[in-house]
Amino acid sequence: MRDIILCISFIFELYHSLGHLTVLTGYRMLPRKDLVAIRYYFLLDAACAAIAYHLHQADYFFPILILQQWQHIFYFSTWDQSGACKRVISWSSLDWDRGRWNQIDLVLGTTFDMGVHIANTYFLGVMLSPSSQITGILVTIGLYQIVIKSPSLAWASKIDIPGLAWASKTEIPDWVAKRIKPLTAEQIQEVQWFDHLNSK
Numbered sequence: 109m110r111d112i113i114l115c116i117s118f119i120f121e122l123y124h125s126l127g128h129l130t131v132l133t134g135y136r137m138l139p140r141k142d143l144v145a146i147r148y149y150f151l152l153d154a155a156c157a158a159i160a161y162h163l164h165q166a167d168y169f170f171p172i173l174i175l176q177q178w179q180h181i182f183y184f185s186t187w188d189q190s191g192a193c194k195r196v197i198s199w200s201s202l203d204w205d206r207g208r209w210n211q212i213d214l215v216l217g218t219t220f221d222m223g224v225h226i227a228n229t230y231f232l233g234v235m236l237s238p239s240s241q242i243t244g245i246l247v248t249i250g251l252y253q254i255v256i257k258s259p260s261l262a263w264a265s266k267i268d269i270p271g272l273a274w275a276s277k278t279e280i281p282d283w284v285a286k287r288i289k290p291l292t293a294e295q296i297q298e299v300q301w302f303d304h305l306n307s308k
Contacts, residue, residue: 111236111237111240113163114163114232114235114236114240115236115240115243115244117156117159117160117163117228117232118229118232118233118236118240118241118244119244119247119248119251120156120159120160121156121157121160121225121228121229121232122225122229122244122245122248123248123251123252124153124156124157124222124225125222125225125226125229126248126252127252128218128221128222128225129222130256131200131218132215132218132219132222134208134276134277135276136256136274136275136276137200137201137202137204137274137275137276137277138200138201138202138273138274138275139201139202139203139273139284139287139288139289140197140198140201140202140203140288140289140291140295141287141289142201142272142273142287143197143200143201144187144188144197147184147187147188148184150180150183150184150187151180151184153180153221154176154177154180154181154184156225157173157176157177157180157224157225157228158173158177160228160231160232161173161228163232163235164228164231164232164235166227166231169227169231172224172227173224175220176220176221176224179217179220179221180221183196191294191297192297194294194295194296194297195213195214195295195296195297195299196214196217197295198291198295198296198297199211199214200214200218202275202277202280202284202288203288203289203290203291203295204291205290205291206296207302210302211299211302212302213299213302255272255274256274273287
């Protein structure tokens with residue numbers, strides 16, 4: 109039973125790692141209104157990281173996990189209310205119309221979170237047999253592809269579920285584009301110094 113739990117946790121942590129990389133790079137994102145609607149993802153993200161740590165208990169990793177947990181509890185508790193949280197939601201969405209990599213606070217925060225999930229994936233992976241690792245990787249890639257391809261699946265089945273409107277800035281289906289709105293100054297929470305950095 110423990111091997112099954114390890115493998116499931118490995119799949120979740122690898123999936124979170126891929127998801128954070130996807131948003132960090134801007135490869136695929138959701139419209140802001142859909143991102144706001146899936147607030148509980150931040151709670152799931154934190155729970156998965158805590159469960160993974162409980163399973164592997166790697167030396168010296170606990171303080172890093174606590175920092176990641178505080179980050180997620182703050183965002184979950186102040187979802188679309190605090191300036192910092194509004195900024196994270198907006199930057200992580202298709203609605204963001206400013207530079208991506210010059211938003212240093214958001215890049216570093218997302219990279220840190222992704223790093224926690226990558227480390228958990230590694231620590232869990234070394235506890236699994238090679239066949240369980242391969243199975244976990246294949247299941248994760250399959251789930252990731254289903255979610256990334258979900259705009260065409262959702263459109264084809266006429267499902268309107270927040271979290272299924274993933275698209276890239278260069279390929280936005282019409283039905284997803286209708287969900288994108290210009291951001292207000294309050295949603296952007298501009299940090300002028302970052303916006304003046306020469307990166308778009």
